[in-house]
Amino acid sequence: LRTDFRLTVSFDGQNHLAVTVPSTYAGALCGLCGNFDGDPHNDIPKVVTTAVPGCDEPAPRQCSSRAVISRKQRANGEECGLILWPEGPFRSCHPRVDPESYFQVCITDYCVFRGHKPIVCQAVSGYAAACQEAGVVLEPWRAKTFCAPACPPHSHYELNGTACPATCSHPDSPETCNLPATEGCFCDEGFVLSGERCVPPPDCGCHHQGRYYHREEEFYPGDGCAERCRCTAMGTVTCWAAQCPPGQECRVDKGVRGCHGGQRGRCVLLGARRLVTFDGLNFTLGGSCRYVLAKVCQGDGPELEVMLENGGGVTVAVGGSRITMESRSTWSVDVDGETRVLPLSVDDGKTWVTQEGNSIVLQTAPGHRLVYAATAVLLVTVPSTYAGQMCGLCGDFDGNGDNDFMGPDGTPLNGSQELVVAWKLPDESGPCTDTCETCPVHPPNATGPYHTASSCGMMVATPGPFGGCHGQVGPEDFLEHCLREMVLTAGATDTLCRSLQAYTTACQEAGAPVEVWRTESFCPLPCGENSLYALCARSCEGSCARLAHPLPCAGLCFEGCRCARGFFTDGHRCLLPSTCGC
Structure with a gap:
């Protein structure tokens, strides 16, 4: 970014930010960069007067071997020492x-x-960028x-490439660029940038x-x-x-103008047995075949199709890819038949899949979200624009839930049995049935013992761990499913735990607060070495994959397991950063 009063701001999107101002601003600045008065000793204020609500000061990370690492790399000119090496590429x-200062920052990162x-x-690339901004080749x-x-x-990679690469908007930019050279990836001959992709000029937008x-x-081309x-x-352009x-307003949300609000x-599948439609119709889902759960059928929106697999898994067709989540797999999905480790993105970053605690979360740029917690719950949520x-x-x-029993051709159907048959998909994996073989009817009074606050009734208890969620995700359907399952399994503890996990997942997907309900003796969630249970795990943010790349x-x-301090998630394992993969 450059202005006519000679302010320049450059950011590489990851780790190097540079701000330059003319000398006329000497002594007139403030903030983390100091006051620009020539005295570095007064750049850090004695008292921080501006605090951000909810942002605590992080505890300093200790690194006992920092001095040893610094001496060694300063002497041998390797890794961080490359920055200082008198005969090296940066001399x-x-x-x-x-x-x-760049060497010291590198040593700190190396140590931590x-x-x-x-x-x-x-x-090291941060120092390289600073050198290039100073005009050094x-x-x-x-x-x-x-x-x-x-x-x-x-x-391809270039060490001293142009800072004004040819784009679809400005194909002649390199000929008129007066900015310092920069290193990075540049389009091959015959290609130009279209956003972040290199395309032939005829394929420009x-x-x-x-x-x-x-x-x-x-x-939306205008202000409205x-x-x-x-x-x-x-x-x-058409x-x-x-x-x-109705009920939505035109505004800019997350950088995109559109109808929001x-x-x-929300469609909920509980334990692969009980389905609650987008419009709140609640019925038992019989059958063991493959079915279309949800699909975009009207309008000109992007493709989205969610399919139930006969083994309890789910497949999502979006952006030309098919992403399959298996009921017994975490930290991995199949993309077009190939197993991929999470997190990952497909369709040029328009769809991304992450592991968040117990759940696999798939999100798309238009706002579709799928949360898959294996045998507990499957949530499919779509924006109100759909x-x-x-x-x-x-x-x-x-x-209107009264018209949810509708076939692919728009024909009204009589009950759930006809519905599952109408939305059945071809299945070559073996024989299956469209009838429910494990859906017994129980007497109404059989659920009585499970209404207590120590059982399914915990969902509706006020005060209780789910009280803050009731206004955003009603507990009624989850309670009914829990009661049915408890009767069916004779009050099995793991059934209760799965039901409570399902409601927890639905609440957290909606952004509603949930208090701790697991204990060491009630529904404990075992975690592996160097990890511990957390109601807010944020597994993706602490993953090895995000150490060097800003994956979404x-x-x-x-809820789920998160790594202890100093460790990062790599699938099911918690590793030291030095042992993370590529």
Whole structure:
């Protein structure tokens, strides 16, 4: 970012942020960067006067071997020492940018993260970026065995590349660029940048009212939501009149203008047995075949289809990919038949899948979310903009549960038995049945013992651990399922624990508060070595995969196991950063 008063701000998206101002601002600044008066000793205020609510001061991370690491790397010129090495690739930068502070930061990161290579590479690249911003032409510092660059398709690495690469919007930018050189990945000959992808110029998107849009992207071109447009596959823009549905307002949310607000649609499958549709119809789901649970059937929105597998798993078709979650698998999913470790993203980052505590969470850019907690619960939630556009066993999300028994062709059906047959999918894995073989009817008074606050009744108890959730996710359907299952299993403890876990997951998916209800003697959740139970695990944020790459996480809070301080999740394991993978 550059202004006409000579302010420059550059950020590489990960670890290097630089702010430069002209000398006319000397002594007139404040903040973490200091006052720019020439005296570094007064840059840190004695008293912090501005506090952010809910943000506590983090405890300092201890590293007893820091001094030893510093002496060794300062002497041998390796890893962090590469920054200081008098005969190294950065020697021409030393007179322009003092390397000592960058070396100290690198040593601290090396020590705290136990020498994890991607972290060290980020620290060294931070000094490289500072050198280039100072106008220094760098010598090669990366090698096959140290910080080797990796670039996406149709691109390659350059050490001193242009800071103004050719894009679909500005294909001639390199010829007019007067910014310092920068290292990174650059499009191959015959390709230009379309967002973050390198594409042939004929595959570029659309320009409309001074802005660039990807092909097939939909957008609101003005300040309101009265007109919606699409960049077509032919590179032309088509627009039509639009308006927000009742209960929604036109606003910018998370950087995207659109119709926001309104109640999200939520379809709940409890224990692969009890289904609650988007419109609240509650019925027993019989059958052991493959079925369409939820699907976008109306409108021009992106593809989404959620399918129940006959083994208890679920498959999601979105963005041209098929993502399958198995009932006994965590920290991994199958993408188009290939097993992939979480977290991951597909469809150019428009869909991402993460492990959050006990649950696998799939999210899409348009706002669909699927939360899969294996045998306990499956949640499918969609934005209010998809009202009336859904179909499948979960119904159409039109606010009327009376018409949820509808076939693929729109024909009304008589009961759940006809419904499951209508939404049945071809299955080559073996014989299956569409009837419920384990759905016995029990007398009404059989549920009496399980209404107590120490059993299923805990869901509705006030005060109780779920009291703060009642206003956002009603407990009635979850309570009914819990009572039925407890009768069916003769009050088995693991049945109760699964039912309470299901309601916990639904509450946390909705962002509602839940208090601790597990104890060492009641529904304990065993965790592995170097990990412990947490009501808010945030497993994805503390994963090895995010140490060096800003992969997206769900942002929501789910219960489960989290790694102890200093350890990071790598699938089921909690590892020191030095032993994390690539």
